[in-house]
Amino acid sequence: MMSLxxxxxxxxxxxxxxxxxxxxxxxxxxxxKKEELVSPNNGIHAVLFVVFLVGSLALFFWYSITRxxxxxxxxxxxxxxxxxxxxxxTMAITVIAFVIISIIMFVFLYQYRYNPARRAKFFPDNHYxxxxxxxxxxxxxxxxxxxxxxxxNDITGPASKDAEVVELIAQQFAWTARYPGVKDxxxxxxxxxLIDAVNEFGLDLSDKNSFDDFKSLELHLPxxxxxxxxxxxxxxIHSVFLPxxxxxxxxxxxxxxxxxxxxxxxxxxxxxxxxxxxFNYELACTEICxxxxxxxxxxxxxxxxxxxxxxxxxxxxxxxxxxxxxxxxPAELKEAAMIKAGMQADPGAGVAAVKE
Amino acid sequence: MATxxxxxxxxxxxxxxxxxxxxxxxxxNFWTTYIFSEDHKIIGKQxxxxxxxxxxxxxxxxxxxxxxxxxxxxxxxxxKPVLGGWITPEGKLDPEFYLALVTMHGTIMVFFxxxxxxxxxxxxxxxxxxxxxxxxxxxxxxxxxxxxFFASSVIMFVSLFLxxxxxxxxxxxxxxxxxxxxxxxxxxxGMTLWLVAMALFIxxxxxxxxxxxxxxxxxxxxxxxxxxxxxxxxxxxxxxxxGILSFPxxxxxxxxxxxxxxxGTSFYLSDIYIGGEALAHDGxxxxxxxxxxxxxGHPEVYIVLLPALGLSSEIIATNSxxxxxxYKAMIGSMLFIAILSFIVWAHHMFVTGMNPFxxxxxxxxxxxxxxPSAVKIFNYVTTLWKGNIIFTPGMLxxxxxxxxxxxxxxxxxxxGNSAIDIQLxxxxxxxxxxxxxxxxxxxxxxxxxxxHWFPKMFGRMMNExxxxxxxxxxxxxxxxVFFPMHYIGIAGFPRRYYSWTNFETFxxxxxxxxxxxxxxxxxxxxxxxxxxxxxxxxxxxRLAPANPWNSNTLEWTTPRNPGHGNWxxxxxxxxxxxxxxxxxxxxxxxxxxxxxxxxxxESNLPHETELIKLESTSGDDIIIQGGKLExxx
Numbered sequence: 001m002m003s004l005x006x007x008x009x010x011x012x013x014x015x016x017x018x019x020x021x022x023x024x025x026x027x028x029x030x031x032x033k034k035e036e037l038v039s040p041n042n043g044i045h046a047v048l049f050v051v052f053l054v055g056s057l058a059l060f061f062w063y064s065i066t067r068x069x070x071x072x073x074x075x076x077x078x079x080x081x082x083x084x085x086x087x088x089x090t091m092a093i094t095v096i097a098f099v100i101i102s103i104i105m106f107v108f109l110y111q112y113r114y115n116p117a118r119r120a121k122f123f124p125d126n127h128y129x130x131x132x133x134x135x136x137x138x139x140x141x142x143x144x145x146x147x148x149x150x151x152x153n154d155i156t157g158p159a160s161k162d163a164e165v166v167e168l169i170a171q172q173f174a175w176t177a178r179y180p181g182v183k184d185x186x187x188x189x190x191x192x193x194l195i196d197a198v199n200e201f202g203l204d205l206s207d208k209n210s211f212d213d214f215k216s217l218e219l220h221l222p223x224x225x226x227x228x229x230x231x232x233x234x235x236x237i238h239s240v241f242l243p244x245x246x247x248x249x250x251x252x253x254x255x256x257x258x259x260x261x262x263x264x265x266x267x268x269x270x271x272x273x274x275x276x277x278x279f280n281y282e283l284a285c286t287e288i289c290x291x292x293x294x295x296x297x298x299x300x301x302x303x304x305x306x307x308x309x310x311x312x313x314x315x316x317x318x319x320x321x322x323x324x325x326x327x328x329x330p331a332e333l334k335e336a337a338m339i340k341a342g343m344q345a346d347p348g349a350g351v352a353a354v355k356e
Numbered sequence: 357m358a359t360x361x362x363x364x365x366x367x368x369x370x371x372x373x374x375x376x377x378x379x380x381x382x383x384x385n386f387w388t389t390y391i392f393s394e395d396h397k398i399i400g401k402q403x404x405x406x407x408x409x410x411x412x413x414x415x416x417x418x419x420x421x422x423x424x425x426x427x428x429x430x431x432x433x434x435x436k437p438v439l440g441g442w443i444t445p446e447g448k449l450d451p452e453f454y455l456a457l458v459t460m461h462g463t464i465m466v467f468f469x470x471x472x473x474x475x476x477x478x479x480x481x482x483x484x485x486x487x488x489x490x491x492x493x494x495x496x497x498x499x500x501x502x503x504x505f506f507a508s509s510v511i512m513f514v515s516l517f518l519x520x521x522x523x524x525x526x527x528x529x530x531x532x533x534x535x536x537x538x539x540x541x542x543x544x545x546g547m548t549l550w551l552v553a554m555a556l557f558i559x560x561x562x563x564x565x566x567x568x569x570x571x572x573x574x575x576x577x578x579x580x581x582x583x584x585x586x587x588x589x590x591x592x593x594x595x596x597x598x599g600i601l602s603f604p605x606x607x608x609x610x611x612x613x614x615x616x617x618x619x620g621t622s623f624y625l626s627d628i629y630i631g632g633e634a635l636a637h638d639g640x641x642x643x644x645x646x647x648x649x650x651x652x653g654h655p656e657v658y659i660v661l662l663p664a665l666g667l668s669s670e671i672i673a674t675n676s677x678x679x680x681x682x683y684k685a686m687i688g689s690m691l692f693i694a695i696l697s698f699i700v701w702a703h704h705m706f707v708t709g710m711n712p713f714x715x716x717x718x719x720x721x722x723x724x725x726x727x728p729s730a731v732k733i734f735n736y737v738t739t740l741w742k743g744n745i746i747f748t749p750g751m752l753x754x755x756x757x758x759x760x761x762x763x764x765x766x767x768x769x770x771x772g773n774s775a776i777d778i779q780l781x782x783x784x785x786x787x788x789x790x791x792x793x794x795x796x797x798x799x800x801x802x803x804x805x806x807x808h809w810f811p812k813m814f815g816r817m818m819n820e821x822x823x824x825x826x827x828x829x830x831x832x833x834x835x836x837v838f839f840p841m842h843y844i845g846i847a848g849f850p851r852r853y854y855s856w857t858n859f860e861t862f863x864x865x866x867x868x869x870x871x872x873x874x875x876x877x878x879x880x881x882x883x884x885x886x887x888x889x890x891x892x893x894x895x896x897x898r899l900a901p902a903n904p905w906n907s908n909t910l911e912w913t914t915p916r917n918p919g920h921g922n923w924x925x926x927x928x929x930x931x932x933x934x935x936x937x938x939x940x941x942x943x944x945x946x947x948x949x950x951x952x953x954x955x956x957x958e959s960n961l962p963h964e965t966e967l968i969k970l971e972s973t974s975g976d977d978i979i980i981q982g983g984k985l986e987x988x989x
Contacts, residue, residue, distance in 0.1 A: 003434070018888075021822070037906060038746050039820055045747035048828065049755075056835065063843070070864055071843040083775050090776065094766040101733065101762055108740040109755065112676070113747070119945060120677040120938035121742035129738065130685050130731070137730040141723045144773060149716050151775040156712030172539065172630070195629040202629070231709075235630040236533040237642055239707070239782065243848035243861050246779045250708045252642055253532055254626030257709035282861045286782040286850040288526045289533060290540040291452045294853040 038114050046113035053106035057099065073243050076270060076281070076302070078262040080246035082151045090144060159260035163226040166219070168283075169201065170231070170238035170251035173292030175283060176200065177219050181212025182312050183340050187230070188213050192253075195234065198322055205319070205328040211340035214315040219283060219300045222308040223266045231257045239287035242300065244270075250287055266302045317341035392503075394495030395920045399502050400481030401813060404806070406509060407473020408887070411799075413513075414464035415880045419873075421457045424449045426873025428855050442521070451854040455524040456542050458852055460516065462527025463550070465795060467557055468512070470660040472505050474802045475599075478663055479568045479592040481813065485911035486586050488577025488928060490921045493570040497563050504560035508553045515549035523550035526852060528653065531624040531645050535616050538631040547617070551610050558607045565596035565603075572596075577910070579930035584949065586909050586934040587673075587680060590687050591666020594694045595659050601698065602655040609648035616640070643708055650701035657794050658697045662690060664801020665732065665761075668754035670934075671808050672736060674907045675751035676743030677945050679935035682735045689728035689735075696725040706774040707781050715774045722772035726765070733762050744938065744945070748905065749823025750808030756831045757800040763835075764792025767842065782852075785845025788838045796834045803830075803886070810890075811904045815917040816897030822889040826882055833879030840868040906946045908934045913950055931971060932964075 075081055112120075167178040167187055178201055180187045188203055188210020195202035203210045221227050231240055233251035240259070241248045249259040271279045281300035285293055303311065319325060319341035329337045338344040393399060420439075423430060431447035432439075442453035449457075480498065484491055492498045515522040524542025525534040529550065537544040572593045576585075585593075615621040616637070624645045625637035673680040680686060702710060702718040736758045745751070767789040770776050780786060803826075810818045849862050856862035903912040910930065914922050928950040936947040942959035953960050954968045 021819075024821075025819070037904075041821075041824070042747050045752060045824070046745070052832070060839070067843070071847040073848055073861070080779075083779060086773065087770065087776050087779070090770050090773065094769055098762065098766055101737065102759070105737045105740065105755075105758065105762075108737065108743075109745060112740060112743045112745050114744050118744055120744040122679065122937075122939050123681060123738070123742065124679040124935065125682045125685070130682050130735075133734040134727060134731055138724075138727050141726055141769070144769065145720055145723050148719060148773040148775045152712065152716055152719065155775060155778070156715070192627040192629050193634045195634055197632070235628055236536065236539050237530055241782075241848075241850065243779070248707045248778050248781055252709050253628050254639075255641060255643060255709055278860075280860060282859055284850055284859055284861070287530075288455065288852045291455070293455070294451065294855055295858045297858050 038116075042114050046110040049106045049109045053102060057102070074265075074270065074274065075244065075246065076263055076265045077245040077247065078264055079151070079155045080244075080261075082154070083246050086144075086148055086151055089147070093140060093144070155261075159228040159258075160226050163228040163260060164222055165228045165230060166221070167230040167232070168219070168240055168251065169234060170240070170285070170289075170296075171200075171234040172236065172290050173285075173296045175217075175219070175240075175285075175296065175298035177216045177298075178318075179214050179216060179312060179315070180209070181214055181317060181340070182309075183212040184209050192234065199325065200234075201318070203318065203325075205325060205337070206330050206333070208333055208336060208340070211319055211329075211333075211337045212317045212342070213319075214317050215321075216315065217298070219298055220308060220311050221263050221300065221302045222305050223263050223269075223302050225305065226260055226262045228258060228260045231259065236289050237287050238285045238289045238296065241284045241286040242281070243284065244281055248286060263302045266304060267300075270302075317343075319343070392499060394491070394499045396480045396484050396492045396495070396498060397813070397918065397922075399498050400477050400479075402502050403472055403476035403480060403505070404813075406506065407469050407477060407802075408890070410464050410468040410473060410509070412883070412887070414461050414469055415883065417457045417461040417464070419876055419880050420449070421454055421461070422873040422876045424454060424854065426870045426876075428857065449854075452524060452541055453521055454854045455526070455540070455852065456521045456546070459524050459526055459529075459542065460512075460522050463512070463523070466527060466656065466660065467554070468509060470795070470798045470802070471561065471656070472557070474798060474805075475592065475595055475659065475663045476502070476505065476564060477802075478588070478667060478805050478809070479564065479596065481809065482588055482911065483568055483571050483592055484575070485812070485914065485918070485922060486589050486909050487572060487575065487580055488910050488923075488930060489571060489575035490923075490927070492567045493575060494567055498567050501560045501563035501567065504556050504563065508556035508560060511549050511556065512553040515546050515553070518544075518546050518549070520544045520546055522546040528646075528649055529613070530649075531613060531616060531642055532628055532630075535613060535625060536628070536630060536635075543617075548614075551614055551617075554610055555607060558603045558610075561599050561603050565599040568592055568596040569600070577927045577930055580910075580949075583684075584930055584933045587669035587683070587686055587690075588663075588666040590690060591662045591669070594690050595662045595666075598655045598662075598694050598697060599659050602652040602659075605648055606652035609645055609652070612648075613645065643705070643710060646705050646708060647702070650704045651698070653704065654701040655697040657790075658693055660798045661761075661794055661801075662693070664757060664798040664805075665690070667801050667805040667808070668736075668757045670909070671750045671754040671804050672739055672758075673935050673937060674808075674905050675746045675748055675754075676739050677746070677937045678739055678743045679933075679937055680735070681738040681741075682731075683933065683935060685731055686735055689731045692728040693725060696721060696728070700725055700772075703772055703774070703777075706777045712774075719772060719774040723769065726769055726772070729761075729765055733758060733765070747824075748807065749818070749820060749827055750804045750905075752824065752827040752831075753800045753804035753807060756827065756834075757797045757804065759831075760792045760797040760800060760834070763839075764789055764794070764797060768793060779848070780845060782850055783845040784841040784849045784851055787851050788841035788845055791838045791841075792834075796838065800830075800834075806890070808905065809911075810893065810897075811900030812911050812914070812918075814894045814897070815900055816893050816895075817900050817904060818893040818897060819889050822885055826885045826889065829882035829885070830879055833875050833882060836875035837872050837879060840872050844868060903948075906944070908936060908946050908948045910949055913948065 075084055165180055165187060169176045186209045189207040190202045191204050192202050194204060231249055231251045233253045238251040239248060240251060245261055245263060247259050247261050249257050267281060271277055281302060283298040283300050285296035319337060320343050390398060432443050432449055433447040436443045442450045444450055520541040522542060523546045524540050533539050534543050534547050572589060612623040616623050616625055622637040622640035624642050625640045628635045628637060669680050669686060700718060700722045702714055703722040706715045771780055771786060771789055807818055807823055844865050849856060900916060902916060913928050915924060930949045931952040932949055934949050938945045939947060939959040942956060947956060952971050953964050954971055
């Protein structure tokens with residue numbers, strides 16, 4: 001019933017609008033108004049353009065300045081400072097260009113609105129003008145390109161050898177992190193064909209580096225140390241996005257990718273700085289990956305070095321959590337695996353203790 | 357040439373002479389005149405009407421998902437009669453259908469509206485009229501071009517009603533998401549239909565482009581040298597060349613994707629574990645698809661944009677009553693853009709894991725493309741300088757185009773810079789950028805073209821006041837929709853998100869998102885003013901004068917309703933460029949291209965006075981030359 005009334009109302013309003021339109025047209029004809037090339041309201045548009053210019057520029061600057069804190073994310077990485085600096089330099093240059101060109105254009109629209117007494121200036125070309133506005137943008141852009149290139153090369157250059165390596169694995173619709181483990185500090189081999197419901201990494205247990213790898217559903221990172229994210233995906237393309245660290249890199253099935261960066265502020269420091277005790281760094285997916293794309297989140301915790309090392313040491317190896325998989329370990333490595341995974345005391349360590 | 361030409365179209369003239377009011381009833385029944393027509397004007401209108409249908413549908417889809425984004429708590433049960441099971445029992449939009457909406461909105465707008473609807477309409481309609489030809493080089497191929505497009509449209513439309521929904525992997529259809537039905541429902545039959553529809557679409561586009569190119573090269577009238585072509589024709593010409601070179605690559609990409617989906621090949625797939633099993637695909641690369649896709653995808657931006665820039669160049673010059681500033685620079689910048697458009701594609705892929713060195717090369721090339729674009733904007737602004745500007749609806753929309761091209765273009769300088777793109781990639785900043793620079797600018801170009809050439813299309817004028825109202829609501833509306841997205845994007849909000857509530861980082865801006873959605877609804881509503889005006893004026897509009905805008909180009913020398921063959925008598929010869937507006941000394945403020953310099957001694961420039969001597973002889977030369985060309989057909 002309600003919808004019927006709404007439909008009737010809409011029809012009525014449209015009917016009235018149509019009648020108004022018809023009547024005004026007919027009145028125009030009855031008055032013998034000749035349709036001329038230039039409508040008598042031509043000047044109105046010129047005024048409206050100026051109003052639009054002033055109003056929109058005022059709104060633009062007012063919002064941009066008063067809401068600055070709302071749309072700028074705090075920076076928590078070293079290279080993020082660089083990319084943000086580039087961003088704001090580009091912003092300054094483009095806003096200046098934008099404002100100047102807009103003002104000129106809209107003022108021209110007003111100033112040179114139709115006037116029957118005047119004639120337009122026949123001005124088909126001017127090589128000096130054209131050269132000027134080809135060369136000036138070219139120079140400005142060249143400057144932007146070269147500063148951008150240097151930053152890009154720094155960001156994408158090889159990671160240092162002592163960078164902390166963490167693997168991020170994307171799947172519909174969750175992130176998992178794999179840490180190399182404190183004993184060997186290197187990630188074990190993986191093979192997607194070994195993936196099953198439990199072995200979600202596809203961990204190849206014939207590789208001894210895999211024994212102490214551990215899994216985490218939170219991404220823990222040390223502050224002030226270079227981190228190398230090794231990124232892969234199991235099913236479709238995803239993308240790692242760490243907004244506060246200005247990090248983004250796709251996770252591609254069949255093609256491991258990586259991104260190196262250095263966090264500059266711990267979660268605690270950021271909480272203090274923002275005055276928000278509930279603040280958390282987050283990792284989001286930015287490549288469309290299916291139904292749950294919008295909910296593909298991982299919490300990120302940045303800690304001081306010692307706290308980070310303590311956390312790592314306290315984590316159980318994946319193999320220890322899934323002892324069934326010991327039978328996938330080649331017989332000759334089984335003992336080493338048990339020791340490395342922390343399932344059995346290291347006899348060597350016992351000997352060392354005795355010696356002391 | 358004149359004799360040859362008349363001979364070729366003798367039957368047409370016979371009917372047309374003096375009968376321009378009822379010409380359409382001659383020479384064919386309803387089916388051959390309006391449905392399977394080989395007349396470029398009818399085919400142009402067919403593209404236009406189909407394009408308008410798609411634009412309305414594409415716009416409606418966007419408003420539905422904007423409701424979700426602006427009013428996440430809204431109860432959408434009232435959409436159930438239309439969307440059925442896609443509304444969850446809680447009255448919410450299904451997240452997977454949200455992705456399908458986004459995907460179809462993109463596909464429809466980019467391909468069906470702004471490629472077929474814009475280029476298809478105006479290239480078909482204007483090329484023969486503005487170069488002085490009876491029709492396209494091949495009317496039959498032209499007809500095929502429309503009907504392939506129609507078939508493609510039907511298939512794409514049908515895919516909307518599938519139980520598993522239409523394609524839902526984004527308009528870029530990146531595999532593996534688009535290759536694996538177990539990854540998303542839309543990758544089932546919906547994606548198959550998407551690929552089939554696009555394959556047909558590409559066939560349509562190629563048939564059209566081949567026709568446009570051969571027509572422009574071979575069928576220009578006497579005196580219509582390349583340097584006397586209106587900028588519209590230059591734009592259509594470049595667009596067609598870009599289309600011919602890039603669409604086949606998309607075809608190849610789609611074909612390989614079809615193989616991967618249906619025949620177990622591994623072009624794009626490797627190392628995939630999904631739905632509890634490891635797939636056998638091995639050795640493919642998803643990034644290969646992205647390279648192939650964007651090799652079309654980036655030129656596609658210019659396929660969409662160049663015709664709009666061409667139309668607006670013509671309209672701005674006419675309504676400023678001034679020659680377009682820097683005619684040759686405009687052609688040069690379009691040529692430069694067309695070339696560069698092929699070597700910037702990987703700027704869509706800076707963070708896909710592509711070799712960073714490639715990233716730096718593509719960044720360099722991408723920022724270079726900003727130079728010719730800037731030149732175009734400066735030339736538009738200078739054309740307005742000291743003009744005598746008449747704000748017809750066509751002119752207003754052209755000005756809107758320049759404004760959007762500027763606002764959206766400069767944000768490209770951020771995104772083209774790979775270091776800055778790391779943060780902005782796939783955020784709303786990108787959405788704002790391309791909707792302004794390519795979406796809205798081209799859309800405004802299309803509307804400007806419709807308002808400006810409506811009198812030639814239908815012999816009647818559109819209502820000017822409704823046009824003005826339509827412009828102002830749409831102009832302000834588009835800015836209200838897309839400008840706030842820059843802020844949302846700088847804040848990092850990712851695109852294609854059904855909702856942001858899962859993230860604390862993206863919890864703000866509910867107010868801006870609401871504003872954007874309200875503006876989107878209003879902007880869509882304003883398009884109904886246009887629709888009314890358009891269809892009302894086709895039948896009830898004021899009869900159009902022969903040359904309603906006092907324009908110089910050839911199409912205004914045809915009868916009010918040109919028949920098949922366009923000119924009842926001989927095709928007029930051309931003696932000058934199309935931009936002799938407000939020439940000092942001339943009586944009127946425009947001199948049509950058909951007026952010889954010998955008739956305008958008062959306004960000729962010194963080098964033009966020289967040309968008078970050549971007019972008769974050179975005219976003969978061209979006649980002989982033109983005769984040869986005609987004879988070759």
